Amino acid sequence: MIHLQQVQKKYDQKLILNVPEFKLDKGIYWIYGLNGSGKTTFLKIIAGMIPFDGEAHINTISLKKNGVNYRKLVSFAEAEPVYPSYITGRDLVLFYQKIRKATPSQIDRLIAFSGLGPHLDNPIGTYSSGMVKRLSLLLAFIGNASFILLDEPLATLDTEAVHALPDLINEFRQQYGCSFIFSSHQPFLSASLPIDKNFSITDHTIQPLL
Numbered sequence: 001m002i003h004l005q006q007v008q009k010k011y012d013q014k015l016i017l018n019v020p021e022f023k024l025d026k027g028i029y030w031i032y033g034l035n036g037s038g039k040t041t042f043l044k045i046i047a048g049m050i051p052f053d054g055e056a057h058i059n060t061i062s063l064k065k066n067g068v069n070y071r072k073l074v075s076f077a078e079a080e081p082v083y084p085s086y087i088t089g090r091d092l093v094l095f096y097q098k099i100r101k102a103t104p105s106q107i108d109r110l111i112a113f114s115g116l117g118p119h120l121d122n123p124i125g126t127y128s129s130g131m132v133k134r135l136s137l138l139l140a141f142i143g144n145a146s147f148i149l150l151d152e153p154l155a156t157l158d159t160e161a162v163h164a165l166p167d168l169i170n171e172f173r174q175q176y177g178c179s180f181i182f183s184s185h186q187p188f189l190s191a192s193l194p195i196d197k198n199f200s201i202t203d204h205t206i207q208p209l210l
């Protein structure tokens with residue numbers, strides 16, 4: 001379970017998010033919101049990637065008191081991922097595999113999903129934007145995170161990858177018990193997945209959509 005308490009985020013004294021209390025059990029969740037409403041900020045707070053006021057727990061582990069163990073429970077794929085141009089896709093995959101203790105069979109499955117096999121030994125600077133996006137999704141799924149956060153996961157993906165992603169999500173949900181939170185403006189995923197609850201970010205806070 002994710003539990004946020006008294007969370008506030010400001011940039012330059014400007015309030016972006018104010019979430020007094022937020023709880024999320026296992027499941028698949030969708031976050032809507034206009035451009036600039038705070039979806040990415042919200043996901044980055046849960047991922048432990050940006051400073052904020054308040055507290056976040058996953059399964060009783062505190063981000064602020066035990067950040068190392070907290071971050072083992074959560075994985076995040078950026079909307080617009082950027083990597084150093086000179087390292088290869090395989091460098092990153094092997095790094096993630098090592099630190100997240102992923103099995104070779106899981107890595108093989110994710111490389112197959114990504115379709116990047118023939119390109120993995122090339123520097124990321126030679127990848128197209130869709131290939132970089134596929135790599136970022138591959139990396140987010142490595143290991144056994146309790147929550148996988150996908151920010152605009154369909155952006156720049158071709159139709160083949162768009163159709164492969166729901167299968168991967170369902171597989172990881174069943175095989176590893178992963179939960180997912182998406183932010184997306186594109187409706188395809190919500191039609192292809194059993195979404196447990198939709199949320200909307202408006203007026204700096206997050207509310208369930210009825």
Ligand SMILES: Nc1ncnc2c1ncn2[C@@H]1O[C@H](COP(=O)(O)OP(=O)(O)OP(=O)(O)O)[C@@H](O)[C@H]1O
Nearest residue numbers: 011012016033034035036037038039040041042079
């Ligand atoms: N590093 C930053 N410095 C200053 N302001 C920021 C920063 N990051 C985000 N913001 C501001 O915070 C607000 C929320 O941004 P965020 O990226 O979370 O929105 P979003 O809902 O994900 O938008 P989009 O749908 O366009 O991706 C915006 O007003 C944005 O300008």
